[in-house]
Amino acid sequence: MTATAPSLVPEPDADAPLGAVAVRALCEFAARSGDLDLRFSPSPTGAEGIAGHSTVTARRGEGYQREVPLASHWQGLRVQGRADGWDPAARRLEEIKTHRGDAHLIGPAVQALHWAQARVYGWMLCEQLGLAQITLALIYFNIDTGVETPLVQTHDAAALQAHFADLCQRYSGWARQEQAHRRARDAWLQTLPFAFARFRAGQRDLAAAVYRCHKAGQPLMAQAPTGIGKTVATLFGALRAMPAGAHDKLFYLTARTTGRQLALDALAHLSAGAGPAAAPLRVIERVARDKACEHPDKACHGDACPLARGFYDRLPAAREAAVRVPHLDQAALRETALAHQICPYHLGQEMLPAADVAVGDYNHFFDLGAHWHGLAVAQGWRVALLIDEAHNLIERARGMYSAALEPADFQLLRPLAPPALHKAFERLHRPWNALARQLAGAHTVLPGLPADFMAALQALCGEIADHLATHPADGLGDSPLQRWYFDALQFLRVSETFGDHALCDLTPSLRPRPPRTRVAQPVLSLRCLVPAPLLASRWEAAPAATLFSATLSPMDYVADMLGLPATTRRLDVPAPFAxxxxxxxxxxxxxxxxxxxxxxxxxxxxxxxxxxxxxxxxxxxxxxxxxxxxxxxxxxxxxxxxxxxxxxxxxxxxxxxxxxxxxxxxxxxxxxxxxxxxxxxxxxxxxxxxxxxxxxxxxxxxxxxxxxxxxxxxxxxxxxxxxxxxxxxxxxxxxxxxxxxxxxxxxxxxxxxxxxxxxxxxxxxxxxxxxxxxxxxxxxxxx
Known part of the structure; x- marks a missing residue:
C-alpha cells in the first residue's frame, strides 16, 4: 500500500491573506461536476478564439464595453478576471465562448462550468456598480458559420453573491492548505542536507553552479562526466535554490524512461534527509496517456469508462488523498486514483498544480501545445527546469516541430469517407496529384508551403470538424477518419511555425499504392532543421534552466541549435577519473x-x-x-x-x-x-x-x-x-x-x-x- 503521512499537510494559517486567483481557475477547481468527457469535440485554435471574440463584440452597439476588468474579495482571497462584454444600457453581461458544430451538442458539464464563470463575473459587476439584478448571457459563437447561440438568464445580486461565496469557500480550504505547504516546503529546503555522507569529485561544483544560476534566474549548460552523480547533484542545487529564487515548480525533463527513474530515486534519497517525518516535498511522475490508461478498449467519457463516470464528483476526495502521498510515481498515482474510482492519468493532470517537482519526458514542456508549458504560462508559475541528457533535446525538438502526410493513408480513406465529405476529399486529391508532378527523383525541396494544397487541407479539416460535431459516431474509438484528421491537424499546426529554420519537401511514399490509384502521390513533409527559434518561448517561460549531460561539447553547437539566451552560463566539470x-x-x-x-x-x-x-x-x-x-x-x-x-x-x-x-x-x-x-x-x-x-x-x-x-x-x-x-x-x-x-x-x-x-x-x-x-x-x- 502507498504510505501516507498526515505531516505532509501542515496546519493552515486562518488569518493569512490568500492572494489572488483567476476566475477561470476558481471555477475549474470548485464548479466542475459530473463525468469526465473527452469525446471528440472540434474546437477553435487560440487564435481563432480571439478572432471570434472580436467578431462578436464588434457587432455590439455604441457604449458596449469589452474586456471589463473586475475583482472581488472574500475573506483574504482576491478573485480577478476580465468579463468579455458589458452592455450598460441593457444591464447585460456576456460570456463569449467560440465553438464548431452544433451548439446544442455542448455537454451539460461544460455548460455548467461556463455558467459558473458568468455568474462570478455577474456578482463582481453587481458589487462594483451596486446593482440589485443583472442579465447574464452565455454566447456560443460558431466560428465557421458566424452564428451566435445566446443562452440568457436573469439573476438577483444576492443569489450571485451566495454562489460566489460557495465557490470561494470550497477553494479557500485548499488554498490555505497549499499556502501552508509552500511555507513548510521552503523552510525545509533552506536547510536541505545532501543525500550522502560526502560529495563525489565534481558533484559539489555542479550543485553549486546550479544553485547560483537558479537563484539568479539564469540558464546554465553543464557538461559533467558520466558516473559522478549528475542527477542528484543538479536536483540538490535546484531544490536548495527554490526558496531563494521563489520558484513554484521544478520540472525534471528526461529523454528516456531510465532517466526518469534515476530522478525519482534521487528525489527519494534527498527526501530521506527529513528524518522520521516525511519531507514536505511533493513529487509527481507523469507518463504518456497510453501507459496510464486502465481501459484502453473504452472511450474516455462517462458512458463508456467507469473511471470517467462521476470523475469530478469524486475528484475532491481523491485530490485530498493524493496530497498526502509524498511521491506520486506512476504506481502510487494509480493506487490513489483507483481507490477513489477515477482515472489515474487525469488525476495526475489535476495534481500537477499541487506538485513541487514534476518528472517526465521532454515533450511535456517543449512540444507544440505542451501541457506543462501552457499551465506555467496560464497560471503565472515561476518554473525552473532540469534537462537531463540535454544533447538529445536537439533531435527531439526537431521531431516535435516536424510533420508529414502519407498519401497511402489519404487514398485508403477517400472511398470510405462519409458522402458529405467526398467533394472536400476530391478538392485535396487534385493538388496532391499536382505535387506528384513536381517530385524529381527521391527528394525535392519546395520553395515554400504549397498554397493550393494547404488551402484545400485547411478546408477539408474544417469540413471534417463540422461533420464530426454533428455525427459524433463517425469519430468513435480509433476511427480512420478521426485518426487521419488528427494527423492533418498536426500538419497544419506545424505549418504555422514554418520559416527559414525548416524545410518543405516531397519524397516518394514507401507504402504500397492503394488499388485504383492512378498517380503515385508523394509524402509531403515539414522538417524542422534548427529548433532554436521555436524554443525561445520555452526559455522565456523558465529562465532558470539547467541543461546537463556528459556530452555537451562543443557548447557553441548546442547553444546555437537550441537557441539558448546569450546570458547562459557554461560549466565543464573535470572528470574525477585517472x-x-x-x-x-x-x-x-x-x-x-x-x-x-x-x-x-x-x-x-x-x-x-x-x-x-x-x-x-x-x-x-x-x-x-x-x-x-x-x-x-x-x-x-x-x-x-x-x-x-x-x-x-x-x-x-x-x-x-x-x-x-x-x-x-x-x-x-x-x-x-x-x-x-x-x-x-x-x-x-x-x-x-x-x-x-x-x-x-x-x-x-x-x-x-x-x-x-x-x-x-x-x-x-x-x-x-x-x-x-x-x-x-x-x-x-x-x-x-x-x-x-x-x-x-x-x-x-x-x-x-x-x-x-x-x-x-x-x-x-x-x-x-x-x-x-x-x-x-x-x-x-x-x-
Missing amino acids: PDQLAVRVAPAISTRWSHRQASLTPIAEVLARQYREAPGNYLAFFSSFDYLEQALDRLRQRHPDVPTWAQTRGMSEPDRNAFIARFQPDGQGIGFAVLGGAFGEGIDLPGQRLIGAFVATLGLPQVGPVNEQLRQRLQARFGRGHDYTYLFPGLQKVVQAAGRVIRTEHDHGTVWLLDDRYTRAEVRRLLPAWWPPAVTECPPSV
Whole structure:
C-alpha cells in the first residue's frame, strides 16, 4: 500500500491573506461536476478564439464595453478576471465562448462550468456598480458559420453573491492548505542536507553552479562526466535554490524512461534527509496517456469508462488523498486514483498544480501545445527546469516541430469517407496529384508551403470538424477518419511555425499504392532543421534552466541549435577519473565507411575476439545500424563460436531490453552487440565488473543523404560550420556517450576500442574527453 503521512499537510494559517486567483481557475477547481468527457469535440485554435471574440463584440452597439476588468474579495482571497462584454444600457453581461458544430451538442458539464464563470463575473459587476439584478448571457459563437447561440438568464445580486461565496469557500480550504505547504516546503529546503555522507569529485561544483544560476534566474549548460552523480547533484542545487529564487515548480525533463527513474530515486534519497517525518516535498511522475490508461478498449467519457463516470464528483476526495502521498510515481498515482474510482492519468493532470517537482519526458514542456508549458504560462508559475541528457533535446525538438502526410493513408480513406465529405476529399486529391508532378527523383525541396494544397487541407479539416460535431459516431474509438484528421491537424499546426529554420519537401511514399490509384502521390513533409527559434518561448517561460549531460561539447553547437539566451552560463566539470583507469585503442587499418563495411567484418571480429581472450569479462560492441551489427555478429560467431554473445534486436520490448541488461553480471562474460545511439548507448549504469570494455565500430556520423545535405547547407549559411554541425559533432557525441558506459566510478578500469581509421585525425581526437589517455594505435590481428 502507498504510505501516507498526515505531516505532509501542515496546519493552515486562518488569518493569512490568500492572494489572488483567476476566475477561470476558481471555477475549474470548485464548479466542475459530473463525468469526465473527452469525446471528440472540434474546437477553435487560440487564435481563432480571439478572432471570434472580436467578431462578436464588434457587432455590439455604441457604449458596449469589452474586456471589463473586475475583482472581488472574500475573506483574504482576491478573485480577478476580465468579463468579455458589458452592455450598460441593457444591464447585460456576456460570456463569449467560440465553438464548431452544433451548439446544442455542448455537454451539460461544460455548460455548467461556463455558467459558473458568468455568474462570478455577474456578482463582481453587481458589487462594483451596486446593482440589485443583472442579465447574464452565455454566447456560443460558431466560428465557421458566424452564428451566435445566446443562452440568457436573469439573476438577483444576492443569489450571485451566495454562489460566489460557495465557490470561494470550497477553494479557500485548499488554498490555505497549499499556502501552508509552500511555507513548510521552503523552510525545509533552506536547510536541505545532501543525500550522502560526502560529495563525489565534481558533484559539489555542479550543485553549486546550479544553485547560483537558479537563484539568479539564469540558464546554465553543464557538461559533467558520466558516473559522478549528475542527477542528484543538479536536483540538490535546484531544490536548495527554490526558496531563494521563489520558484513554484521544478520540472525534471528526461529523454528516456531510465532517466526518469534515476530522478525519482534521487528525489527519494534527498527526501530521506527529513528524518522520521516525511519531507514536505511533493513529487509527481507523469507518463504518456497510453501507459496510464486502465481501459484502453473504452472511450474516455462517462458512458463508456467507469473511471470517467462521476470523475469530478469524486475528484475532491481523491485530490485530498493524493496530497498526502509524498511521491506520486506512476504506481502510487494509480493506487490513489483507483481507490477513489477515477482515472489515474487525469488525476495526475489535476495534481500537477499541487506538485513541487514534476518528472517526465521532454515533450511535456517543449512540444507544440505542451501541457506543462501552457499551465506555467496560464497560471503565472515561476518554473525552473532540469534537462537531463540535454544533447538529445536537439533531435527531439526537431521531431516535435516536424510533420508529414502519407498519401497511402489519404487514398485508403477517400472511398470510405462519409458522402458529405467526398467533394472536400476530391478538392485535396487534385493538388496532391499536382505535387506528384513536381517530385524529381527521391527528394525535392519546395520553395515554400504549397498554397493550393494547404488551402484545400485547411478546408477539408474544417469540413471534417463540422461533420464530426454533428455525427459524433463517425469519430468513435480509433476511427480512420478521426485518426487521419488528427494527423492533418498536426500538419497544419506545424505549418504555422514554418520559416527559414525548416524545410518543405516531397519524397516518394514507401507504402504500397492503394488499388485504383492512378498517380503515385508523394509524402509531403515539414522538417524542422534548427529548433532554436521555436524554443525561445520555452526559455522565456523558465529562465532558470539547467541543461546537463556528459556530452555537451562543443557548447557553441548546442547553444546555437537550441537557441539558448546569450546570458547562459557554461560549466565543464573535470572528470574525477585517472587516465590509467582507461585504455583507449584505435585500429587505423579498419574503415567502417559504407563502401568498406564488408571488408571490415573480419578485422572487427578478430579485434573483438582477441580483446575478449586477453581480458575475459563483459563488453559492449556498438555499430551504426542493425544491418551492420547483424553482419558483424554473424562473422564473429563463424570465426569464434566460443565467444558468448547476445544482441539488441529491432523493436525490442521493454522486458527484452531488461533481459539484455541483466546479462551484464559481475561474474559474467561475453559481448553484447548494440546500435550506437540506441537504448544501450546511454542512460544505463554498469559499474565495476558488470562492464569492462566497449568497442565502437563507427564514427557515429549521420548518413549522408538529401535531407542531411539540405541541413548542412542551412547550417553552413547560419553558423558557418555546416559539416561539423550536421555530421561530426552529433556523431562524436554518440561515441563518447557509448564509451562512457565503461568507467562509472573512481574504482573502475576498462578498455575502449575505436574501430575506424578516422579516429587518428586531430579534429576527431579533439572531440574526445580531455581526461582520456592518449590513444594507442594498434593494427588488428592478421587474418
